[in-house]
Amino acid sequence: MTIHKQHINVIFHILIWSVLLLLPYFVGSADDQYKIGWMPGFVFTAFGMLHMFIFYVNAYYLAPRFLNIRRWWLYIPLAVLLLGLSFILKFAILKTGYPQLLQYPAVYRFSFAPSVGVFIISIVYRKVIDRIHFERKQKEREAAMLMTELKFLRSQISPHFLFNVMTNLVSLARKRSDQLEPALITLSEFMRYMVYDTQGKKVSLLKETAHLKNYISLQKMRFGNELVEDDIDTVADHYLIEPMLLIPFVENAFKHGTAQGTGVRITIRLAVADDRLFFDVQNGIPLHQDSAAYEQSGVGLQNVVSRLELLYPQKHELKITRKDNVFHVQLKLELL
Structure with missing residues (x-):
């Protein structure tokens, strides 16, 4: 007290x-x-x-x-x-x-x-x-548990992912590409948000979506633009959200969506209407991978489900389905 x-x-x-x-x-x-x-x-x-x-x-x-x-x-x-x-x-x-x-x-x-x-x-x-x-x-x-989970989420950003990004940056530097500077800025903003800007209880939804876009941009650098279709609306800056609440779904989609053939395998959509966030992520799953193995290997997936239940009780709807080797996440979240 x-x-x-x-x-x-x-x-x-x-x-x-x-x-x-x-x-x-x-x-x-x-x-x-x-x-x-x-x-x-x-x-x-x-x-x-x-x-x-x-x-x-x-x-x-x-x-x-x-x-x-x-x-x-x-x-x-x-x-x-x-x-x-x-x-x-x-x-x-x-x-x-x-x-x-x-x-x-x-x-x-x-x-x-x-x-x-x-x-x-x-x-x-x-x-x-x-x-x-x-x-x-x-x-x-x-609250202490959630802070621990958030630190755990930050630690789960794959070192392999960062290693590949740095490898691509070295390649851009050798080519003297004009894309090197914006790529470095994107990586810097991504790391700053992950390490420093998520210390408070809530962050601006604008920052969270910017972090999401930076992550997608870095992944496109790894795999090419044809991998993903993303449609993330510009949101009002007065909305607040718990930090790193959305990124585990997207990271999970990249982890498994890149494990099969060519073509577009990941779609990401985010929009806000009537003070509610609508978030939709789909990705393909390799034909040989069963559902149990997929769920167990999801990066931070169970973690973020638990956080939603604790932080937004009766204020969110989360639907996770698998059909025809497509993994589909649909999240509706009340922002006020």
């Missing part, structure tokens, strides 16, 4: 108890001892302080130390002792200051029952707080 949230929590508790303890002095008058019903203002406030003591002792000491770890043999007698102590103090307050009230049976019922009620409320409060803490820890663990 952040310091800011802690301060808000403390202020909230102070306000609630201040209103409860001072209630008689807001609604009553000095002429009738600030009574609320039969209860004089002093008694109401004194009992309220006892209730506050019960609440915090149980919620922040007894329940965490004994109830939450099922040490019933200690928790039950300590809880009885706490309630018993409050009953004794309430009786002493009434006997000392207002002995005439003790002759009415209803006074006992309305004096001592609230202690039990506050005790039960403190248990419920502790359970709610524990649940909130548990869910926050879960989210922190998930």
Whole structure:
């Protein structure tokens, strides 16, 4: 919990108890001892302080130390002792200051029952707080896991791919080709994005698509322009997306789409409409490769499926199919 949230929590508790303890002095008058019903203002406030003591002792000491770890043999007698102590103090307050009230049976019922009620409320409060803490820890663990997965994705960019790109760059340098400089710039932008720009939680969709285009451009340098048909629309710069969410599908397509004969074997399409991203990737699969082997060898494929489920629950539709030796990925993603 952040310091800011802690301060808000403390202020909230102070306000609630201040209103409860001072209630008689807001609604009553000095002429009738600030009574609320039969209860004089002093008694109401004194009992309220006892209730506050019960609440915090149980919620922040007894329940965490004994109830939450099922040490019933200690928790039950300590809880009885706490309630018993409050009953004794309430009786002493009434006997000392207002002995005439003790002759009415209803006074006992309305004096001592609230202690039990506050005790039960403190248990419920502790359970709610524990649940909130548990869910926050879960989210922190998930965030740490996702960051680890993102680092894993960056490490999965094939060294063989980079080696082949560098080989092509050497070839361009020997030919003194005009394409060398733009190729180097493309590779530089690709590596910068992969290493530095994906450190934050989310990135601009414009950057993600630019990264995608750079990757496709570098692959075309390896295999030629005829390998792939790509249609990636220009997107608005206000959309955000989790980094490196799309690249594993494309890398997977290149890995397997280049393993068979000639001709166009990969198609990549990306568009945004009505605040939704539509992403479509198709690639051929070698005839001898079975589905199980394909799925197991997919670069980051299961990783990105897990990330989608964690990061975009109920905000994405992912359909992965294989038909007639064509592997087809269709992703719809809500961007807002």
